[in-house]
C-alpha cells in the first residue's frame with residue numbers, strides 16, 4: 248500500500264466540507280493579532296519562549312513538556328524521525344497503525360525508514376485493543392493512535408491507551424493524536440493514562456480555525472519532548488502563528504461558539520442518517536461518517552456539482568461506501584444535507 252499522503256484536490260469554488268476544516272475561519276481577534284506583527288518582528292527569528300509558557304499553561308503542563316510545531320503534521324513526523332530512524336543500529340523498526348487511520352502516520356513511518364504494521368478495523372470500529380497488543384513486537388517503536396479518530400469520530404477508551412503504553416518496549420512511544428479532542432472527546436492529559444511514554448499531539452487547525460497558519464503542539468514527558476525537539480527545526484513555527492496563538496487561546500468564547508455549532512450539526516446529520524436508514528457513527532469530532540453504499544463516489548460527485556464538497560472515504564479499510572461530512576457551521580451543514588437530499 249502506498250504511504251504517500253493522499254492530498255485531496257483543492258476545489259476552486261464551493262463549500263469545503265471534505266477536510267474537517269473550520270469553515271468559519273479563525274477568531275477575528277486572531278486576525279487582528281497577526282496584522283499587528285511589526286516589520287521588525289517579521290525580520291527577526293521568532294522567539295518561542297513566551298508562547299511555550301502560554302501553551303503549556305493551556306495544556307496544564309510545564310514549558311519543557313510541550314513543543315510547538317508547524318501543524319500537528321510536523322509532530323507526527325517528529326515521532327517518526329525520533330523513534331523510527333534513531334536509536335540503536337540495525338534491525339527493522341516498526342510503527343503500529345490502527346486502520347482506518349490518518350494517512351500521515353504511514354507517510355511519516357516510510358519517511359523515517361520504518362515499517363508500517365497496519366491493524367485492520369473490527370466491524371463497527373470497536374477499538375481493536377487485543378489486535379494492537381498482539382501486533383507489538385520488540386521492534387515496535389511507535390504506536391499511532393487517534394482519539395477521536397479520523398474518519399470515524401470515535402474515541403479510544405483511556406484504559407486501552409494505558410494498556411498499550413504499558414506493553415510497549417522500553418524504546419517505544421505511543422503517539423496519541425488528539426487533533427479533534429476539543430469537540431467532545433476526553434483528553435488523556437492530566438489523567439492516569441498519561442504515561443511517561445505517551446506523547447499527545449494537538450492542533451490549532453480545527454477548533455481554532457488555523458489550518459492555513461500551521462500550528463500544532465506535542466505534549467509529553469521532558470524526555471519524550473526533547474527527543475522530538477532534536478529532530479525538529481528550531482524555527483519551524485513562524486511569527487504570525489505565534490501571534491495567532493495567544494489571541495486564539497484568549498478568545499475562549501469563539502471556540503465555545505464553534506463547538507456549539509458542531510454539536511448541533513452532528514445532531515442534524517444523525518437525523519438525516521436515521522431518516523434514510525443509514526449506518527452512521529456518533530462522533531466526538533467536527534465530522535460524521537456515514538455509509539451510503541456503493542454509490543458513494545457518484546453521490547459525492549453529484550453533491551460537488553451542487554457546490555458542496557464532501558469526502559468519499561470508500562477506499563479506507565472498513566469505510567466502503569462511506570462519506571465523511573464536516574459538521575461545523577449549522578448553515579453549512581444544512582446546505583450539505585439539502586444537497587445530499589437532492590442528489591439521493
Ligand SMILES: Cc1ncc(COP(=O)(O)O)c(C=O)c1O
Pocket residue numbers: 266267317318319320321349393396397424426449450451452458461462463
Ligand atoms: C487526525 C489528524 N491529525 C493531524 C492532522 C493535521 O493537523 P495539522 O493541520 O495541524 O497538521 C489532521 C488533519 O486533518 C488529522 O485529521
